[in-house]
Amino acid sequence: MTKETRSFQTEVKQILDLMVHSLYSNREIFLRELISNSSDALDKLRFEELSHPEWDSTQPHVEKHIRLISNREARTLTIVDNGIGMTYDEVIANIGTIARSGTKEFLKHTKEIKDRPELIGQFGVGFYATFMVADKVTVLTQKAGTSEGTFWESTGDGSFVIDRQTRNEGVGTTITLHLKEFAGDDSVEDFTDEYVLRRIVKKYSDFIAWPIRMMTSREEPEVDADGKEVEGKTRTVEDDDTLNSQKAIWLRSPSEVTDEEYEEFYRHVGHDWNKPFDRIHYRAEGSQEFTALMFIPPAVPQDYYYRDTKWGLSLYVNRVFIMDNAEELIPTYLRFLRGVIDSSDLSLNVSREILQKDRQVQAIKKAVTAKVLKHLETLLKTDREKYQTFWKNFGATIKEGMANDFSNKDKIEHLALFQSSHSDTLTTLAEYAERMKKDQKEIYYITGDSLDQLKASPYIEKVKQKGFEILYCTDPVDEWVMQSINKFDDKMLRSIAKEGLDLDSEEEKAEQEKEIKDKEIEFKDLIATIQGAVSEKVKEVKISKRLVDSPVVLVSGAYDSSARLERMMESMGQAMPKAKRILEINPKHAVFTRMKELSADRQKEWAEILYNQALLAEGSPLDDPMRFSQQIAKLMTDHI
Numbered sequence: 206m207t208k209e210t211r212s213f214q215t216e217v218k219q220i221l222d223l224m225v226h227s228l229y230s231n232r233e234i235f236l237r238e239l240i241s242n243s244s245d246a247l248d249k250l251r252f253e254e255l256s257h258p259e260w261d262s263t264q265p266h267v268e269k270h271i272r273l274i275s276n277r278e279a280r281t282l283t284i285v286d287n288g289i290g291m292t293y294d295e296v297i298a299n300i301g302t303i304a305r306s307g308t309k310e311f312l313k314h315t316k317e318i319k320d321r322p323e324l325i326g327q328f329g330v331g332f333y334a335t336f337m338v339a340d341k342v343t344v345l346t347q348k349a350g351t352s353e354g355t356f357w358e359s360t361g362d363g364s365f366v367i368d369r370q371t372r373n374e375g376v377g378t379t380i381t382l383h384l385k386e387f388a389g390d391d392s393v394e395d396f397t398d399e400y401v402l403r404r405i406v407k408k409y410s411d412f413i414a415w416p417i418r419m420m421t422s423r424e425e426p427e428v429d430a431d432g433k434e435v436e437g438k439t440r441t442v443e444d445d446d447t448l449n450s451q452k453a454i455w456l457r458s459p460s461e462v463t464d465e466e467y468e469e470f471y472r473h474v475g476h477d478w479n480k481p482f483d484r485i486h487y488r489a490e491g492s493q494e495f496t497a498l499m500f501i502p503p504a505v506p507q508d509y510y511y512r513d514t515k516w517g518l519s520l521y522v523n524r525v526f527i528m529d530n531a532e533e534l535i536p537t538y539l540r541f542l543r544g545v546i547d548s549s550d551l552s553l554n555v556s557r558e559i560l561q562k563d564r565q566v567q568a569i570k571k572a573v574t575a576k577v578l579k580h581l582e583t584l585l586k587t588d589r590e591k592y593q594t595f596w597k598n599f600g601a602t603i604k605e606g607m608a609n610d611f612s613n614k615d616k617i618e619h620l621a622l623f624q625s626s627h628s629d630t631l632t633t634l635a636e637y638a639e640r641m642k643k644d645q646k647e648i649y650y651i652t653g654d655s656l657d658q659l660k661a662s663p664y665i666e667k668v669k670q671k672g673f674e675i676l677y678c679t680d681p682v683d684e685w686v687m688q689s690i691n692k693f694d695d696k697m698l699r700s701i702a703k704e705g706l707d708l709d710s711e712e713e714k715a716e717q718e719k720e721i722k723d724k725e726i727e728f729k730d731l732i733a734t735i736q737g738a739v740s741e742k743v744k745e746v747k748i749s750k751r752l753v754d755s756p757v758v759l760v761s762g763a764y765d766s767s768a769r770l771e772r773m774m775e776s777m778g779q780a781m782p783k784a785k786r787i788l789e790i791n792p793k794h795a796v797f798t799r800m801k802e803l804s805a806d807r808q809k810e811w812a813e814i815l816y817n818q819a820l821l822a823e824g825s826p827l828d829d830p831m832r833f834s835q836q837i838a839k840l841m842t843d844h845i
């Protein structure tokens with residue numbers, strides 16, 4: 206078995222098709238993608254070598270580097286690295302199928318991208334970008350620790366050729382682009398031109414830690430044996446030039462790094478083509494010495510909510526790359542951060558397993574967390590508008606910290622923004638507390654799927670009537686988070702959809718007590734009938750103190766889970782025991798006066814309808830929608 210022609214996965218074909226016909230003007234990014242891949246491959250090899258001392262002996266000791274070779278006549282550009290390389294199977298898996306979620310996301314947007322090619326860069330399609338500039342691409346690669354090479358070739362149509370082949374240079378990867386015809390117009394540059402390549406490398410890849418070399422030639426005056434120039438004669442001198450400064454950007458002083466350099470670096474570590482939203486760059490001294498350069502992305506990444514999306518920072522030890530996606534360096538609720546931690550204290554041999562338990566790592570995580578929270582606090586105080594943009598993107602993530610990180614709960618509570626009945630602008634808890642009325646005892650909130658639903662919900666009627674502010678919590682995490690806040694500044698947080706809502710003053714209560722007693726007597730039989738009709742669904746039917754306009758509402762026990770939480774858990778495949786709730790009725794509503802006059806059978810029917818209405822009002826699905834619909838139809842015809 207050797208040479209084989211295989212078909213690309215359908216999805217890859219779609220991407221390639223887009224690349225081949227791309228009108229994207231910024232095609233030079235293909236080089237950034239290839240250099241970035243080579244740099245990763247070199248990082249990986251250096252790391253793997255730590256645990257494979259035998260590899261060094263199989264390969265003559267060559268300095269790790271990336272090399273560009275251009276050939277103007279043949280119109281080829283070759284990128285060579287002596288990194289980790291790929292096996293035969295890896296080549297098929299990595300550059301024949303769609304493995305990454307980022308690329309999958311790309312596919313969802315192909316139509317959009319066709320119309321707006323400038324979007325291509327945002328998705329970072331990596332290797333496939335080469336087909337924007339080349340009509341044939343070949344790869345020759347050999348994986349570290351193996352002795353056989355793999356050859357791959359494609360013209361970007363539906364298939365690729367794969368074969369086993371010796372790579373004379375040994376371990377590493379060579380990618381050769383057979384460049385498309387150079388029309389010489391302004392829109393496409395000549396990617397065999399030394400100066401063009403120099404400019405692109407400087408622009409996108411200057412910080413790459415490995416040398417990016419290029420063989421260049423220049424004419425010099427010929428000299429004779431005495432070192433004197435021979436008039437009219439020149440000779441060609443070849444130089445192996447390093448094109449990038451290789452400065453690890455995070456180790457430089459922030460005042461010396463330009464915004465553009467930060468932006469390029471963010472694109473490399475963040476796999477995001479947009480400019481970062483914000484950055485945190487500092488050196489920690491003291492018990493733990495490390496440098497951190499972290500970025501907040503400008504928008505929620507495409508694959509952010511996928512379950513298997515990797516996150517975490519890149520870990521370096523004294524400039525040596527150790528691993529990507531080190532989740533141990535930041536808490537999950539800061540998982541939107543992209544960037545690098547470079548520690549002076551950790552051992553080079555640190556593995557993922559060690560990271561999880563390492564006390565130094567925990568100390569770094571603690572320090573980084575404090576720094577980030579402090580940074581956000583300052584942003585909130587100094588630039589509210591910018592902070593709000595951040596919060597809209599990642600607020601739901603940060604909030605998890607209130608439930609998960611007890612030591613920082615207090616700080617995060619001060620960072621949280623909420624929608625509220627006070628105005629359309631988001632509010633902090635502190636601002637809410639300041640606005641609280643004298644007779645307001647607690648901070649009120651309600652959770653639900655949408656702002657509109659909450660604003661119209663029966664739960665808020667009385668609270669609004671009292672003039673108390675309500676926090677509208679529409680993020681799914683709020684179901685967990687709000688419960689865990691419990692108190693802010695000595696003020697209890699209270700869900701207005703739960704039992705125990707205590708809005709009234711002592712006098713009002715005394716007055717109400719009497720009224721309720723009267724109503725309980727007046728509606729005693731009706732309540733008993735309703736209770737009988739819905740006894741399997743609710744644990745109690747009682748006169749409501751919270752309703753103003755709506756006839757009924759379902760209320761959860763103070764310590765029970767909400768209906769929404771139950772639904773969410775269920776949709777995640779984690780059924781939880783359903784807590785029975787209380788059906789509160791509004792005796793002032795005309796429906797009950799009429800109901801009293803009905804026969805017991807009709808009353809039971811109405812009770813069922815009312816219960817279903819309460820479900821609808823809170824956004825819950827009905828147990829039997831068909832039956833409900835028939836009952837309503839009957840009700841309507843009964844009264845014609």
Ligand code: ADP
Binds near residue numbers: 238290333
């Ligand atoms: P990405 O780099 O974003 O994962 P690419 O399409 O650019 O996506 O590359 C896919 C994979 O192919 C890489 O993740 C890597 O595993 C492998 N790869 C690409 N280039 C190289 C290289 N020069 N050396 C080793 N592996 C490589």
